[in-house]
Each structure stands twice: as structure tokens, then as C-alpha cells.
Amino acid sequence: MRRREFIRGVAAVSAAWPVAARAQQAAQPLIGFLSTRSPEEATIHMNAFRRGLEQTGYIEGRNVAIEYRWAKGNYNQLGLLLADLGSRPLSVIVATGDPAAQAAKAAGLGVPLVFVVGQDPVRAGLVASMNRPGMATGVNFFTGDLGGKRLELLCTMVPSARVLGLLLNPTFGKEAFDEFRRSVVSAAQSLGRQSVVQSATTDAEVEAGFAALIKAGAAALVVQNDPFFDSRRSQIIALSSQHRLPGIFHIREFPADGGLMSYGASLADTYRQVGVYTGKILRGTKSVDLPVLRPTRFELVINMRTAKALSLAVPQSILIEADEIIE
Structure with missing residues (x-):
């Protein structure tokens, strides 16, 4: 060429x-x-x-x-x-x-x-x-069907809590809101506990909700599985610490960031x-x-530092059941 x-x-x-x-x-x-x-x-x-x-x-x-x-x-x-x-x-x-x-x-x-x-x-x-x-x-x-199980675990962790707070978001969807509230309230009644429901849809309402739950005598907290609350994870963990209110959540990221415990899929x-x-x-x-997938394994995660800060003695049954313990 x-x-x-x-x-x-x-x-x-x-x-x-x-x-x-x-x-x-x-x-x-x-x-x-x-x-x-x-x-x-x-x-x-x-x-x-x-x-x-x-x-x-x-x-x-x-x-x-x-x-x-x-x-x-x-x-x-x-x-x-x-x-x-x-x-x-x-x-x-x-x-x-x-x-x-x-x-x-x-x-x-x-x-x-x-x-x-x-x-x-x-x-x-x-x-x-x-x-x-x-x-x-x-x-x-x-994860929405596990509200009752989470409440049972929380009562085992905090056996002295007679009044349990529920933090829910009504904008997540009426059916999901009603189903979660019904399952957790029913589980509380079966365990001889009183439940107090508090709704929150904004940052200000989350803060006010914690204050209202404390005023109502809540000694432990179940938070609805909801992306809004996931997006406010830092705020919720900080308020739980400030009010010394032990809480259980649906994903491990909450205890990983300082919350007390979680139960749910990865x-x-x-x-x-x-x-x-x-x-x-x-x-x-x-x-x-492509069939819709469902998780087959659910994890219990405990933050021992937070338990100690809240003066909680973690029961042996919880330690045995836990899949992950954050020291």
C-alpha cells in the first residue's frame, strides 16, 4: 500500500x-x-x-x-x-x-x-x-408481617416495659399502616402489654412523636418498616438515645448505627x-x-454497646437467638 x-x-x-x-x-x-x-x-x-x-x-x-x-x-x-x-x-x-x-x-x-x-x-x-x-x-x-415477632423480641429484651410505643407513617399506605398497627397491637395485648400509637410524616412530627410517647409512659419502641423512617435513621437513633427509649427496627443498619436491635431480612x-x-x-x-422472590432467612441483630448504655441486661435467650452481636 x-x-x-x-x-x-x-x-x-x-x-x-x-x-x-x-x-x-x-x-x-x-x-x-x-x-x-x-x-x-x-x-x-x-x-x-x-x-x-x-x-x-x-x-x-x-x-x-x-x-x-x-x-x-x-x-x-x-x-x-x-x-x-x-x-x-x-x-x-x-x-x-x-x-x-x-x-x-x-x-x-x-x-x-x-x-x-x-x-x-x-x-x-x-x-x-x-x-x-x-x-x-x-x-x-x-418485613411488614414481622411486626408482632419484633414486639415479642423487644418485650424479651425489656421485660419491665408495660407500655410499648408504636411509631407509624400513615402516608406509607392505609392497608400497610392498618396491617402493621393491627399485628403489633394484637401481639402487645397477647403479652399483657399496653400499646400507644403515634403517627409521624415529617421530621418535626418524628421529634414530637417521641415526646408524646414518653409522656404516655412508653418504655420501649417499635418502628414501622417504612422508607421514610429509613431516611430519618440518624434522627430516630439520636432521639432513642436522648429519651433512653429502647427500640427494635426492621433492618440491621439501625443497630449498626447505634440503635438497640433489629429483626428482618438483609x-x-x-x-x-x-x-x-x-x-x-x-x-x-x-x-x-422471573418469579417474585422472598427472603428465606431473617436476622436478629443486637448492639451491645447500646444495651449497656440503656442499662439493659441482655437475656441469654436473646444472645442465643442473635445472628449478629455488635460489640
Whole structure:
């Protein structure tokens, strides 16, 4: 080949490269990620989601793009966030938290939906069945049905507590709110305990709620599994410490950050599973062929430093049952 022809060929390839690179980048699948939570407190779980994607060969920024939208516990913002996501060429949408999943389902964006929800997705109308879900699938975190079990564990940890406080969020959904309150109040009655219910939907109401529970004589606390409360984890832990109110929560991140105890499935592993399902859909698997998953293992986590600070003697039965003890 003559030198001049070779140079012309190299120049042509070089000129075409940016166009090809742009075309390749534009062809990347786009994931819309809608969360009821805040990005600051969801870091551990988002890393787990990305690990799940990587298990199927997708790495953010390399061969898949993700558009994040965070409601930060304000469920009224979900419609606006979805409208923004819906204007983009999404390949799949991921919705974490029951309100986000319900809003995404109702929006009918025409792309597969992968969700994390605490309530029964069939009863909530998200899927046709657990085994053949339809355009939406994901993980049923199954934590909403554990309120009674958490209360039993709390009473074992704090046997002197005759009045138990419940912190609930009515905007999470009437059915979930009523179901959680009913199960915990019923468990309290069966154990001969009195329960006091306090609602909170804002930071100010969370603080006022703690004061109201203390005034009512609450000596221990059960907090509803709700992304709003997850987003206020630091505030809730600080108020529990300030009022010396032992609490039980639904995910280990609460005792890991200084709360007393938690009982529930691993939320980090749930997010990893959602990442895997999202990657499988991007690979061509139909969502109807991906059964809704449910956790098979629930963990009891105890923070011994917090127990000591609250002057609690941890019963031997709790120590035996605990899956993780934070010293």
C-alpha cells in the first residue's frame, strides 16, 4: 500500500471513531431508578444493587447508564419524579419501596418494572401472581408481617416495659399502616402489654412523636418498616438515645448505627437480587419469567454497646437467638 493511501485510511478511521463511540454510548441501556429513600443513607444498598448488576455483566458507566430519582421520604414527589423519568428512553425501571412501586405501576411507562416492596405484591395489585408476575417483578421483602415477632423480641429484651410505643407513617399506605398497627397491637395485648400509637410524616412530627410517647409512659419502641423512617435513621437513633427509649427496627443498619436491635431480612442482599433481576431483563429475560422472590432467612441483630448504655441486661435467650452481636 502506498504511504499516501495508508495515511488517508488512518485519517478516515480516526474521523469515524468519535461517531462510532457516540453511537455505542447512545446504545447503552438506561435504567430508571426511583427510590422513596435518600441517597446518603442508602449507600450500602446501592452498592449491593450495583454488585447484582455486575453479576450479570453490567457495570454502571461502562455498558449501562442509570438515572436516579430520590423522593427522600416525601411520597408526594413520586409523581413528578416519574414524569421526569418517563420522558427518557428507559429500558427498565427499578422502584424501591411500596409507594414508589405503586406509583411506577400506575404510571404505565411501558417498560419492565423491578421492585422492592414490603407488602404482598399480589394483594397490592403489583403482579398477577408470584410465579408468573407479568410486566413487574422483584423482591417481596416480607418485613411488614414481622411486626408482632419484633414486639415479642423487644418485650424479651425489656421485660419491665408495660407500655410499648408504636411509631407509624400513615402516608406509607392505609392497608400497610392498618396491617402493621393491627399485628403489633394484637401481639402487645397477647403479652399483657399496653400499646400507644403515634403517627409521624415529617421530621418535626418524628421529634414530637417521641415526646408524646414518653409522656404516655412508653418504655420501649417499635418502628414501622417504612422508607421514610429509613431516611430519618440518624434522627430516630439520636432521639432513642436522648429519651433512653429502647427500640427494635426492621433492618440491621439501625443497630449498626447505634440503635438497640433489629429483626428482618438483609436489605442489602435484597438490593443485590434486584440488581441481578434488572441485569437479566436487560439481557433479554422477560419479567413474566422471573418469579417474585422472598427472603428465606431473617436476622436478629443486637448492639451491645447500646444495651449497656440503656442499662439493659441482655437475656441469654436473646444472645442465643442473635445472628449478629455488635460489640
